[in-house]
Amino acid sequence: MSPPALDRPGTLRRQADVIAASAWLGWQIDANWADPFTFLVFSIAKPLATSLILYFMVRIVSPASATGDAFLFLFLGNTFFLYVTEVMIGISWAVFRDREDYETLKYVYLAPIPLRSYLFGRGMAKMGTATLGVTVALLFGRFVLHLPIGTPHTPWGLVVLAVLLGLVAVAWLGIVLAGLSLVVARHSINLNEGLGGVLYLLSGAVFPIEVLPGFAQRISLWLPFTYWLELLRRLILGRSFSKVLHGVSDGMLWLVLVLSTVGIAVFAWVWFRFCEHVARSRGLIDWKTNY
Amino acid sequence: MLPADWRERLRLNWGAVQARARVRIVASWREKSWIIGDTVFPFLAMSAFILVYRGLHAPRIYEAFVVLGGAMIAYWNNVLWSMASQFFWEKEQGQLQLYMMAPVSRMAILFGMALGGMVMTTSRAIVILTGGVLLYHVPLPLDRAFPAFLLFLLTLGAVYGLGMILSSLFLLWGREVWHTATLFQEPIHLLSGFYFPVRALGAVTAGLASLLPITLGLDGIRQILYGKAAHGLIPLVWIPPLQVLLLVFFLFLAHRSLALMENLGKREGRLTLRGG
Numbered sequence: 001m002s003p004p005a006l007d008r009p010g011t012l013r014r015q016a017d018v019i020a021a022s023a024w025l026g027w028q029i030d031a032n033w034a035d036p037f038t039f040l041v042f043s044i045a046k047p048l049a050t051s052l053i054l055y056f057m058v059r060i061v062s063p064a065s066a067t068g069d070a071f072l073f074l075f076l077g078n079t080f081f082l083y084v085t086e087v088m089i090g091i092s093w094a095v096f097r098d099r100e101d102y103e104t105l106k107y108v109y110l111a112p113i114p115l116r117s118y119l120f121g122r123g124m125a126k127m128g129t130a131t132l133g134v135t136v137a138l139l140f141g142r143f144v145l146h147l148p149i150g151t152p153h154t155p156w157g158l159v160v161l162a163v164l165l166g167l168v169a170v171a172w173l174g175i176v177l178a179g180l181s182l183v184v185a186r187h188s189i190n191l192n193e194g195l196g197g198v199l200y201l202l203s204g205a206v207f208p209i210e211v212l213p214g215f216a217q218r219i220s221l222w223l224p225f226t227y228w229l230e231l232l233r234r235l236i237l238g239r240s241f242s243k244v245l246h247g248v249s250d251g252m253l254w255l256v257l258v259l260s261t262v263g264i265a266v267f268a269w270v271w272f273r274f275c276e277h278v279a280r281s282r283g284l285i286d287w288k289t290n291y
Numbered sequence: 292m293l294p295a296d297w298r299e300r301l302r303l304n305w306g307a308v309q310a311r312a313r314v315r316i317v318a319s320w321r322e323k324s325w326i327i328g329d330t331v332f333p334f335l336a337m338s339a340f341i342l343v344y345r346g347l348h349a350p351r352i353y354e355a356f357v358v359l360g361g362a363m364i365a366y367w368n369n370v371l372w373s374m375a376s377q378f379f380w381e382k383e384q385g386q387l388q389l390y391m392m393a394p395v396s397r398m399a400i401l402f403g404m405a406l407g408g409m410v411m412t413t414s415r416a417i418v419i420l421t422g423g424v425l426l427y428h429v430p431l432p433l434d435r436a437f438p439a440f441l442l443f444l445l446t447l448g449a450v451y452g453l454g455m456i457l458s459s460l461f462l463l464w465g466r467e468v469w470h471t472a473t474l475f476q477e478p479i480h481l482l483s484g485f486y487f488p489v490r491a492l493g494a495v496t497a498g499l500a501s502l503l504p505i506t507l508g509l510d511g512i513r514q515i516l517y518g519k520a521a522h523g524l525i526p527l528v529w530i531p532p533l534q535v536l537l538l539v540f541f542l543f544l545a546h547r548s549l550a551l552m553e554n555l556g557k558r559e560g561r562l563t564l565r566g567g
Contacts, residue, residue, distance in 0.1 A: 057487050197332055206340075206342075211342050
């Protein structure tokens with residue numbers, strides 16, 4: 001007897017169930033080892049530390065500019081970039097952890113669930129912890145560092161929408177890396193983390209992209225995160241910071257973000273299928289590598 | 292002349308050091324993705340911090356601080372993820388019990404890990420230094436490189452000694468190892484002044500941060516290379532003896548701590564727990 005149509009792998013309801021279950025699993029793996037307070041401390045340590053590193057870098061060069069525009073620019077970019085590192089790398093790490101540490105990837109793979117949706121779910125748990133970190137960092141910036149984050153006219157609804165749209169792109173990029181992780185050894189996580197660093201550099205998270213050399217600026221303008229961060233800065237602060245993107249309207253930034261997200265999603269879909277095929281044909285689904 | 296059983300023990304332990312180091316040295320060249328992931332990408336990530344200073348029109352010497360800090364971060368991350376957490380990985384993969392059964396000191400295995408880790412990480416540090424000099428033209432006075440290198444070696448000894456202590460502490464833990472290692476990453480990057488002179492943190496915070504040998508070592512190396520422009524925390528003459536003290540203290544503590552944690556782990560049956 002065949003299962004009801006809604007329960008078949010591939011249906012939307014089934015996909016949603018898989019995402020919800022794996023998000024819960026990811027949350028348990030991330031969070032159930034400690035009491036909530038300890039977990040909170042661990043979750044906010046990274047965003048606060050990176051913000052303070054930048055604070056001291058600006059302050060030591062020019063004490064007066066630590067609360068000025070220069071710091072505000074890089075504070076916001078650095079804070080929202082936390083989503084990219086946490087979610088994108090988190091999804092690819094899930095492959096290594098399940099494959100090599102818990103040795104459960106083979107069982108997940110054998111289960112009648114789409115692997116891609118399972119990994120999306122694991123990414124959702126990371127979105128939760130990243131949101132916690134970003135929120136605390138913004139509050140820290142506003143109330144401890146006294147940064148002028150947000151005005152009475154800040155459209156917070158649009159800010160949330162922009163964050164969500166960026167997260168979709170980040171999650172699909174995570175799927176690209178997860179595909180790669182299926183076919184490379186465990187220590188190649190350095191490759192994935194390194195890619196996070198490259199995006200940090202090229203998307204102008206902590207400096208205006210006009211500082212980059214010409215060829216790097218051109219690459220930067222192909223990355224959705226460059227537009228994402230510019231859009232978030234404009235929405236929160238009400239003005240443009242980048243000289244290069246000054247002439248680009250807000251509407252155009254939204255459009256570029258939507259189109260590039262769709263582009264990444266299509267590429268990720270095809271790439272993941274290819275990597276999955278390679279991993280199966282080479283017997284890498286239950287591979288173990290550690291030196 | 293040493294008694295025969297001592298000679299045998301020395302031979303076995305030295306063999307363990309070489310064997311554990313060899314795995315890492317061979318592995319670092321066997322995986323091509325590792326070479327790129329461990330050299331080019333971290334260099335690009337570090338470049339972001341150089342460009343922060345460039346965007347702020349800071350003096351070029353600040354970019355040199357970032358380059359030196361970037362090279363030292365490579366070693367700190369290696370200590371965290373491949374020394375301190377390594378027994379946790381080994382436990383999860385079922386290899387820890389083999390180490391426990393082997394007729395060699397756990398210190399020998401950790402020493403091998405440290406040597407192998409240093410060799411693995413040096414390729415990354417070299418790329419960062421070379422890239423910093425060639426691409427960003429940061430000043431690196433080679434005439435003062437030898438004393439700086441000696442202090443660097445001393446610092447590495449103390450830092451990997453600290454890694455051995457952490458390794459023993461992490462031995463019994465489960466998933467909190469993962470989060471603790473993460474906690475020791477960016478916050479230590481901040482406290483150790485990897486991207487700016489540690490003095491900027493203020494006397495009290497910077498003084499406490501100097502209990503970490505990597506903070507002290509980096510401060511000293513910057514002072515040797517750049518003199519007063521390095522905004523050093525404590526006089527340079529104090530740093531080498533302090534590092535020697537830290538090295539000896541950490542090695543002693545690591546030895547005691549390993550024995551203690553191993554016995555505790557055996558009593559509580561936590562040396563073979565997996566996925567905890």
